[in-house]
Amino acid sequence: MGVGEYCGARSQRSGVPGATRRSLGHSVVPGMNTSDSAANGSAANSYGTLTVAAVPIGRPGDASPLLAQALAEATLVAAEDTRRLMRLAATLGVQVTGRVVSYWDAVERRRGGQLLDSLRQGQDVLLVSDAGMPAISDPGYRLVAAAAEAGVRVRVLPGPSAVTAALAVSGLPSDRFCFEGFPPRKAGERARRFAELATESRTLVFFEAAKRAGVTLGELAAAFGPGRRAVVCRELTKTHEEVRRGSLAELADWAEGGLLGEVTLVVEGDQGGPRLSPAEAAAEVARRAAGGQPRNEVIAAVARESGLHRRDVYDAVVAARRGGSGGPDARVQDRPR
Helix, strand or coil: CCHHHCCCCECCCCCCECCCCCCCCCCCCCCCCCCCCCCCCHHHHCCCEEEEECECCCCHHHCCHHHHHHHHHCCEEEECCHHHHHHHHHHHCCCCCCEEEECCHHHHHHHHHHHHHHHHCCCCEEEECCCECCCCCCCCHHHHHHHHHHCCEEEEECCCCHHHHHHHHHCCCCCCEEEEECCCCCHHHHHHHHHHHCCCCCEEEEEECHHHHHHHHHHHHHHHCCCCEEEEEECCCCCCCEEEEEEHHHHHHHCCCCCCCCEEEEECCCCCCCCCCHHHHHHHHHHHHHCCCCHHHHHHHHHHHHCCCHHHHHHHHHHHHHCCCCCHHHCCCCCCC
């Protein structure tokens, strides 16, 4: 939609084109009043509209004019962080005169029912997260699903997203990709998930807490192979933006001391072939065996995860131990056949 299509009367209050105040009813943001195939019948036609709006992930200047307009005229705003929303509105020169309610993880289920009731009563709702697009690893999915199920019109105001921004700047293949959100917090679940993803051929995008980024990169290196290409995007579009490229092993070492800010990880998909060299597999066997796991079980597991033949891993382990201390304990029992 071109700029000329939404320019209208300029509000004396907000300075935003087309942001004139209106009474309770449907949004005057262009495109918000068009028919929705899911909203049929007279009851659905009396419902309000749920507008899912992206907000900047860093620079306030990345906000679209339509977002500013929607904030200026909204009668009800559901915000993940109400204070950040008001700071953004002030920066944009917009006065939010509608009711603002919090909508974050701890209250999502309870507040979602209240918002759905408001929509059914004919009130429009503007849904925003603290950064980026609602429902993408942020609250909003349940409300959108419930609204769609109830026949409520659901519209989107697109805008910034850390997922596509990181993918675009990564330099890794972007024709096909898979967004994984935040990895599981529990070590066992995380290890199983990474093992499942080791053979995924599409580029992978993860969110991760800065303090856990180094550990996660190390675990990804163990599961995917230390040489797999990856990119760490930190504080995108902010003052201290940083994009770091390298192998998973290199990035894990770099991030070992901890990172600051918002972090998005982009990891190359599986290109086929072994994910570890025999020497790397032998080192992984030694690491796991040092933790008390039976060596032959470890050899089988590492061979399976790395894509190498078990015999090749066995031979590499024997060669590594012979090249080390030697002696009787350098033997590996039960040679694989």
